[in-house]
Amino acid sequence: MLKRDLNRRSFMRASAGVAAASVLGVNGTARAQADGPVRIGMIYAKQGPGASIGEYLQRGSSLAVEQAGGKVLGRPIELVWLDEPNPQVSQQNMQRLVDESKVVAVVGGNYSSSALAMMSVANREKVPLILTGAAASEITGKSCSKYTFRTQATVPVQMAGLMPYVSSIGKKVYFITASYAFGQDILRASRALLKQVGAAEVGVDEVPINTADYSSYILKIRQAKPDVIVGGLVGGDFSNFLKQWNEMGMKDKIPYAAVAVTDTDFWDVGPQASTGIYIKPWYYNNPKNTAAEQKLIEDFKKKYNQPPSDKTWSGWIGMRALLESIEAAKSTESAQIVAHLEQWKNTEGEFPFFFRDFDHQLVRPAVIVQVKKQITDKFDYFDVLKNTSATADETAKAFGTKEDIGCSMPSL
Amino acid sequence: MLDTLVSQAANGLVLGFIYVLIAVGLSITFGLLGVINFAHGAFFALGAYVAWQLFQLFGWSAVILAPPLVGLIGMAVEVTIIRRLYGKEPLLSLIVTFALALLIEAVIRYVWGADGKPFNPPPAFAGIVEAGPLLITRYRVAVLGATTATLLGLWGFLAFTPYGRILRAGSRDPEMVELLGINLPRVLTAVFGLGCMLAAIAGVLAAPLWTVSPSMAANAVMPAFVIVAIGGLGSFRGAVVAGLAVGIVTSLTIQFWPEAAAASMYALMFAIMLLRPRGLFGERWERFE
Numbered sequence: 153m154l155k156r157d158l159n160r161r162s163f164m165r166a167s168a169g170v171a172a173a174s175v176l177g178v179n180g181t182a183r184a185q186a187d188g189p190v191r192i193g194m195i196y197a198k199q200g201p202g203a204s205i206g207e208y209l210q211r212g213s214s215l216a217v218e219q220a221g222g223k224v225l226g227r228p229i230e231l232v233w234l235d236e237p238n239p240q241v242s243q244q245n246m247q248r249l250v251d252e253s254k255v256v257a258v259v260g261g262n263y264s265s266s267a268l269a270m271m272s273v274a275n276r277e278k279v280p281l282i283l284t285g286a287a288a289s290e291i292t293g294k295s296c297s298k299y300t301f302r303t304q305a306t307v308p309v310q311m312a313g314l315m316p317y318v319s320s321i322g323k324k325v326y327f328i329t330a331s332y333a334f335g336q337d338i339l340r341a342s343r344a345l346l347k348q349v350g351a352a353e354v355g356v357d358e359v360p361i362n363t364a365d366y367s368s369y370i371l372k373i374r375q376a377k378p379d380v381i382v383g384g385l386v387g388g389d390f391s392n393f394l395k396q397w398n399e400m401g402m403k404d405k406i407p408y409a410a411v412a413v414t415d416t417d418f419w420d421v422g423p424q425a426s427t428g429i430y431i432k433p434w435y436y437n438n439p440k441n442t443a444a445e446q447k448l449i450e451d452f453k454k455k456y457n458q459p460p461s462d463k464t465w466s467g468w469i470g471m472r473a474l475l476e477s478i479e480a481a482k483s484t485e486s487a488q489i490v491a492h493l494e495q496w497k498n499t500e501g502e503f504p505f506f507f508r509d510f511d512h513q514l515v516r517p518a519v520i521v522q523v524k525k526q527i528t529d530k531f532d533y534f535d536v537l538k539n540t541s542a543t544a545d546e547t548a549k550a551f552g553t554k555e556d557i558g559c560s561m562p563s564l
Numbered sequence: 565m566l567d568t569l570v571s572q573a574a575n576g577l578v579l580g581f582i583y584v585l586i587a588v589g590l591s592i593t594f595g596l597l598g599v600i601n602f603a604h605g606a607f608f609a610l611g612a613y614v615a616w617q618l619f620q621l622f623g624w625s626a627v628i629l630a631p632p633l634v635g636l637i638g639m640a641v642e643v644t645i646i647r648r649l650y651g652k653e654p655l656l657s658l659i660v661t662f663a664l665a666l667l668i669e670a671v672i673r674y675v676w677g678a679d680g681k682p683f684n685p686p687p688a689f690a691g692i693v694e695a696g697p698l699l700i701t702r703y704r705v706a707v708l709g710a711t712t713a714t715l716l717g718l719w720g721f722l723a724f725t726p727y728g729r730i731l732r733a734g735s736r737d738p739e740m741v742e743l744l745g746i747n748l749p750r751v752l753t754a755v756f757g758l759g760c761m762l763a764a765i766a767g768v769l770a771a772p773l774w775t776v777s778p779s780m781a782a783n784a785v786m787p788a789f790v791i792v793a794i795g796g797l798g799s800f801r802g803a804v805v806a807g808l809a810v811g812i813v814t815s816l817t818i819q820f821w822p823e824a825a826a827a828s829m830y831a832l833m834f835a836i837m838l839l840r841p842r843g844l845f846g847e848r849w850e851r852f853e
Contacts, residue, residue, distance in 0.1 A: 199666075199669070199670070199673075199779075200779050200782070201777065201779050201782070203673060203678040203778065203779070204677075204678040204679045204680065204777070206678075207678045331823075357818075357822050358822065358823065359822075359825070360825060360826035362782060362783050363783070363825075363826075364579075364770075364773075364774050364783035364784060365575075365579045365773070365774075365814075365815075367575040367578075367579070367704070367815070368572055368575060368576070368814070368815040368818035368819060369818060369822075371568060371571050371572055371575065371699070371819075372568075372818070372819060372822075374699075375568050388680075388775050388777060388779070388780070388783075391680060391775035391777075392773075392774050392775050395684070395772070395773060395774070395775065396773060398684070399684075399685060399690075399701050399703060399772070399773065400692060400701055401691065401692045401701070416679055416680070419679060419680070419682070420679060420680025420681070420682065420775050420776075420777065421680070421682055421775065422682020422683070422684060423682075424682070424684045425682075425684060
């Protein structure tokens with residue numbers, strides 16, 4: 153009896169020892185972090201078709217760090233930038249940031265497919281992840297996560313801003329979208345809105361990604377004679393389309409409207425071929441930009457001799473939110489960072505924007521822009537028409553209710 | 565309907581011709597050097613970038629210098645790297661040329677930046693041509709003319725000049741050619757340069773149609789490999805026929821069955837490979853048996 157009891161006791165003691173050791177172990181890592189620099193990971197494309205976008209995102213995030221004096225909690229910040237070439241490698245890179253660089257959080261993820269893959273690592277390793285792109289609904293919807301925050305508006309939110317404009321141009325709509333998650337999201341969201349805005353679909357083409365020649369599609373569009381085209385092409389595919397649209401003499405004939413485009417798509421094709429109405433998260437030449445955003449533009453121009461793209465803004469705001477939340481938390485511990493990101497609020501504009509606590513989506517209006525008739529500046533391609541919503545209430549409504557979103561977030 | 569069909573076929577033809585130029589270069593390099601050049605697409609992109617740079621510096625007429633310049637770069641690459649791959653196992657040349665492709669893309673990004681470069685058709689070729697049922701842009705007609713002229717010139721060079729005869733003989737029996745007192749290494753350098761030059765011509769012609777960006781070759785290289793496989797490795801005639809077939813099949817699939825557009829050329833390749841594994845015009849080459 154005594155012997156058995158002893159055994160039980162020694163077992164309990166041993167278990168307690170293991171538990172203590174593991175707690176100490178955690179503390180050990182935390183202490184190691186407390187002494188040295190604060191490491192923050194970035195995952196942005198360095199090669200392939202996304203490299204240009206990756207560069208602008210990275211410049212934005214790095215500028216946010218520079219503007220903070222390169223320090224957070226009085227300790228120097230060390231940025232570790234890894235590539236985002238495809239979902240698989242992005243996921244591995246996310247793991248490397250956690251295992252090898254021991255980062256306290258990660259900012260990055262431009263593509264929805266990569267973002268979803270990175271989120272699984274963020275959840276497992278309990279590392280906060282701020283996505284600076286990735287518009288697919290499920291990221292803050294059915295796949296939402298306690299550790300993931302997203303700055304970009306979802307596809308349905310952006311389409312809801314665009315479709316009323318589309319129907320004011322004409323009622324016969326032709327869709328040309330990329331045949332993967334993002335394009336399908338656009339198609340689904342706009343079809344749901346068609347009736348509401350009183351428009352009808354006259355044709356649809358779902359184009360494989362990395363299509364070089366659009367002439368056959370353009371001939372089909374000509375034949376269908378739509379009033380307006382709603383597009384869901386991205387990056388190089390979108391630039392190729394615009395170039396050939398112009399080459400085939402269609403530029404001023406049928407208006408083109410789309411969401412989730414970026415300035416570089418247009419800088420790449422040049423003024424001659426640029427046309428259309430678009431929803432963007434941000435535009436540098438917008439009179440409504442805040443003082444902090446003006447400072448971003450100035451600092452960027454000083455450093456790179458050109459204005460920033462909207463991707464720079466996304467990278468910048470994502471990193472700013474993280475740094476400000478770490479400062480507010482007075483800690484680099486992930487649960488603390490997440491808790492303070494949920495409370496983070498930017499009050500520099502007409503009305504505040506913030507990450508919603510129930511789905512971690514940044515609730516903020518986007519801008520509707522139109523390509524200028526005459527482009528005289530190498531970078532200034534757009535006239536800002538208006539914001540997708542004008543008040544805080546309207547904005548909150550546009551992003552949908554908890555029931556619409558379908559995110560049930562597990563606790564930490 | 566007829567007008568759409570004719571226009572689709574004509575546009576497919578232009579696309580096919582650009583692919584043919586890329587494929588012929590690939591095919592010649594393989595046929596004569598025995599090297600499958602994965603970096604071929606990188607020379608295509610380099611052609612577009614050099615053309616853009618020349619256009620910025622000297623205007624449209626200077627663009628014509630881009631292909632020979634890329635050809636010279638290709639020759640330098642042959643002397644320093646490719647030469648070491650002759651007679652080695654094919655896997656080695658695949659790995660080395662793949663690395664070379666990444667290197668050239670990185671160099672392009674380093675020199676010209678990750679952003680794309682705006683490049684539109686020359687003003688003289690702007691606008692569209694409508695002739696009966698046919699609708700095509702003026703620039704695409706010019707592309708058709710330029711590629712046809714290049715391919716005819718190349719065919720004439722290979723078939724009727726003494727240099728062409730040396731090339732063809734060298735591809736069949738290099739030892740005998742050397743025994744006849746011909747400096748084969750120098751010939752092979754020229755062949756690699758020629759292949760790169762053809763890729764660069766395609767790059768220059770595609771630059772006003774496709775976005776000029778460091779990874780622009782990604783969209784063009786796969787069809788080129790498919791064309792080489794369909795036409796038969798090392799066959800000039802095969803590349804031309806297969807290229808046109810791929811272009812037309814792709815554009816007609818987009819018209820009638822858009823969901824299958826990306827798969828159509830692979831389906832064509834699959835069918836041909838089943839019926840004739842060595843490709844349409846592939847011959848039996850004792851060297852590679």
